[in-house]
Amino acid sequence: MMTLRLNKVAYCLLLCMTQSTVMVNAETFDAAFLSEGDGAAVDLSSFSRSSILPGKYIFDIYVNDKYLTNEEIVFKNHDDSVEPCLSLEELSSLGLDLTKLGEQYFDLKSCFAYKEINDLGIDVDTSKQALSISIPQAYLDKNVRGFVDPSRWDNGINSAYMNYHLSGRNTRYQGNASNSLSANVLLGANFNEWRYRGSLFVSDITGSSDVNISNNYIYKVIPAIESKLKVGELNSSGSVFSSNRYDGVQLVTDKNLMPESQQGFAPVIKGIAKSNALVTVKQGNSTIYQTSVQPGPFVIDDLYSTGSSGDLHVEVKEEDNTVSSFIVPFSSLPSLQRAGHLGYEMNLGKLKDADDLKDGLFLDGNFYYGLNNTFTVYNAVQLNTNYQALSVGVAANIGQFGAFSINTSYAKSQFENSDSEGVSTSVLYSKSLTSTGMNVSLAGYRYSSKGFYELSDVIQENSTKDNINNKKAKANITVNQSLGKYGSLYTNYYKQSYWDGSKENNFLIGYNATLKNITLGLSYSQVENDSQYLNSDKMISLNASIPINYMDDKNTLSTSYVNYSMDSDLDGNVAHRASVSGALLENKELQYSASTRVDSRDFSGNVNLNYSSSHAEYDVGYSKNGDSQTVNYSMKGGIILHEGGITFGQNVGNTSVLVSTSGVANVPLYNQRNVVTDSQGYAIVSYARPYKENTVEVDVNHLDDNLEIEKSVKKAVPTDGAIAQLTFDIKKGYKALINVKYQGKWLPFGSSVLDKDNNQASIVGDEGKIYLSGLQEKQSYQIQWGRDKSCQLDIELNDLKEGRIYYGQKDCI
Incomplete structure (x- = not known):
């Protein structure tokens, strides 16, 4: 049996750990101090030069004291010390503005002599695996937060893929049996910058089959105008006028092309610093932004969009630790745009629901423009042979009073025997009161005159010859009120009335709270239809969820949930439901649930199992309700066809990453639920974020002992719809x-x-x-x-x- 004598190793490690940086002066140690009694040779020259040996290491990288990323860093011998070898290309990705350096520095691939630039420093802390880079503000890239250099965008590999969902159902009722099978398939193909998407549905219900192919279109992103071009079977967004299905062409602003800090609406913050100051922006109790500024006026225009969740509190901490603060009132609505930003959508084609060419051709467009930090103007147009409509509107962030938008639409409709004209006006309002915890997330009212119709109404009436019941007024409001440690209240009200006198009313109010680990909920809902309110459903619901923690056979913490709910319709009919759910196996790939429901008339129960593997997801369930018994089963997943073969996996997102491990199978990926490489060394990482850094990491903690990997973390920046490929060099050894x-x-x-x-x-x-x-x-x-x-x-x-x-x-x- 072999043993390690730790005396020399311990002394050596102690000497190494006392060196916090790699840029150290050469030192010498008395080798005799570590020598054996027989005077055996000891060579400490490597340690006298540096606290780290040449090679590749994974380090946390900080730029001006802010954590940025985790990367593999190469260390090389240089002038009797070991220093990180960073190219200008790498420093550029960390924030160094290359345009502010002289031409003598532009050998991008070699180690950059950063010592030649005044005040630019690199410090390495080996004990924390941290590399800190100090870049003077004069050399910092001024790109906004979330910016990714377009040179890193990856159009991905030429490939084809499909997502499939195969499901079956067997039902027996009073001795009679029925069976059904169906397949939903999403199709995709990528060629350079072009994308194809479509869907296929196949069903077979007791011998009657149906096949439907739909939603086929191709698209291409045009970065120069931050837009996406689509051709095929499409849908208009319905942001102003109602959404319509059509065959044609669409050109629409693609916000994914913008840095995250420029997507959505957020105010511009302006202030003045008396010295080199630290500016902190908070929303409620959360810090959402922090930066250092120089003396004088400063502008913050790269806040991430935070929805409608409250005013911004800005603190300016000066060098002498004095703090000044001010409030920037903030509320938002979907129609608000950042100052100077233009958003648009253009649709041209033939309506899917039109019976003839005359009714079918249409044009639909809308435009939004942010005038300044307060106002956004927008307009929309919708044209058809039998329909012409125009809408104009304005949205505003009005500080402490919230945000609102108002728009007016005029429409002229031609029916077979008559014409009609009308006007519709709508108002939306949003406001958050962080001091009280109230959030009026959306309040709206719309009134339409009797002669106002939507395009879909005109098409339907001209096609079916039935009179359309057009809308008169609509009101809706959603309010959330936080009660702190006592939970929260929420309510939602919706009312739609029609010109023939009929109405629809929906009302919901509820309360949620957490008592220790128990989640409780209580709600009341009411749904009413038609003018006499003859159809009215009222319901009170109570629910509770209790987690049960336990140690599984792998000595890891697992959680199951016991749930109870009660529903009452206020007429004496009460239903009770109890269930238990949780997950089993090492990676929680097997999920289970069992429930039972009892009311005054029936008893029912069901059991469901879901197994998620690296290559597909499987479901099976059994339910019994009175004389009826049903067995459900399904299988879903994704398949990518690429140059290296066919790879099976979980659902493929519109934008994904194909991971290759140089032919090595069963390599697990970190933070990916039950995803390992197949026998060909491939795996699918779904739902990547387009135009953003997507980090993929091999789970080295669960890597087989005979496998070695040089770099376990890599990043991809796929374009919209791309399947980017990342290859990890893994060797058996x-x-x-x-x-x-x-x-x-x-x-x-x-x-x-x-x-x-x-x-x-x-x-x-x-x-x-x-x-x-x-x-x-x-x-x-x-x-x-x-x-x-x-x-x-x-x-x-x-x-x-x-x-x-x-x-x-x-x-x-």
């Missing part, structure tokens, strides 16, 4: 701990072990011990110590003893 002698004596302590590429592979420890990983069946290493002494170590695994790691003794020649 073995591990060994070998005692090595040279000319009858142990190798000098601290000697360097170099691989065939002259990279540092290990360092010699006490009694010539060398730990090696990534070994092949046969491999050679060069061992160096002192200034000019070296030997060659040839290793064959057959000469060593086998265990979890190989071990034995060898001679260096």
Whole structure:
């Protein structure tokens, strides 16, 4: 049995850890201090130069004291020390503005001599695996937060894919059986910058089959105008006029092309700093932004959109620690745009629901423009042979009074036997009161004159010859009120009236609270239809959820939930439902639920299992309700066809990443639920964010012992709809701990072990011990110590003893 003597190793590590940076002056140590009694040689030259050896390491990167990313950094020998080798290209991605440097620095691929730039410094803390970069403000890139250089955008690989959902149902009722099968398939194909999308539905219900192919279109993003061009079967957005299905062309602003801090509406903050100050922006109790500013006026115009969740509190902390503050009132609505931003959508084509060409051709367009930090103006037009409509509106963030929008639409409609004209006006309002916890998320009212129709009404009446019941007035309001530790209240009211006198009313009010770990809810709802309110449903609901924590057989914390709910219609009919749910197996890939429902008339129960693998998701369920019994089953997942073959996985998002591990199977991915590479070394990471950094990481903690990876973290910036490919260099290899002698004596302590590429592979420890990983069946290493002494170590695994790691003794020649 082998043992490690830790005395020399401990002394050496202690000396290493006392060095917090890699840029240190060369120091010498008394080698005799660590020598054996027989005076065996010790080589500490590597440690006298630096606290880190040349090689590749994963470090947290901070720029001007702010965490930025986690990257692999290369360290190389330079002027008797070991320093990080960063190219200008890498520094540019971290915020250095290359345009402010002289041409002499523009060798982008080599190590950049950052010491030649005044005040630009790099500090390495090996104990924290942290690399801190200090970039003077004069050299900082002024790009807004969330900006990703377009040169990094990846159009992905040429490929085709499909998402499928296969489901079946078997029902027995009073001795009669019925079966149904169906398949929903989403189709996609990518070629360079072009994308195709479509859908297929196939059903077979007791012998009656149906096949439907729909929603087929192609599209291409046009970055120069921040827009997306679509051609095919499309839908207009319905942001002003009602949405319509049509065959044609659409050109629409693509906000994904903008940095995240420029998407959606957020105010511009202006202030004055008396000195080099720290500006902090808070919303409620949460800090949403912080930056350092120079003395004088400052402008913050890259806040992330925060919806309608309250006023902004701005604090300016000066160098002498004095703090001044002010409030920027803030509320938002969907129609609000940032100052100077133009958003638009243009639709041209033939309506899907029209019976003839005359009724079908139409034009639909809307435009939004942010005049300043307060006002946004917008207009819309919708034209058809039988319909012409125009709308104008304005939206405003009116400070402490909230946000509102108002628009008026005029429409002229031509029916078979008559014409009609009318006007419709709508108002929306939003306001958050962070001091009281109230959030009026949306309040709206719309009134339409009797002669106002929507395009869909005109098409339907001209097609069916039935008179359309057009809308008169609509009101809706949603309010949330936080009660702090006592929970929250919410309410929603909706009312729609028609010109024939009929109405629809929906009302909901509820209360939620958490008592220790128990979640409680109580709500009342009421739904009423037609003018006499003959159809009225009223319901009181009570629910509770109790988590049960336990240690599973892997000694990890697992949670199951016991749920109870009660519904009453206020006429004496009460239903009780109880259920239990949770997850099993090592990665919680098996989820289960069982429930039962009891009311005055029936008893029902059901059991469901869901298993999620790396390549598909499976569901099976059984339910019983009186004389009826039903078995449900389904399978869903995704398939990508690419140059390397066919890869099965979980659902493929519109934008995804295809991971390759150089043919190595069963490689797990970090933070991806039950995703491992297949037998060909591929895996699918779904739902990537277009034009943003998407980090993919190999889970090295669950990597097989015989696998070695040089870089476990990589990033992709796919364009919209792309399938980007990331390849990880993973090699199979073995591990060994070998005692090595040279000319009858142990190798000098601290000697360097170099691989065939002259990279540092290990360092010699006490009694010539060398730990090696990534070994092949046969491999050679060069061992160096002192200034000019070296030997060659040839290793064959057959000469060593086998265990979890190989071990034995060898001679260096």
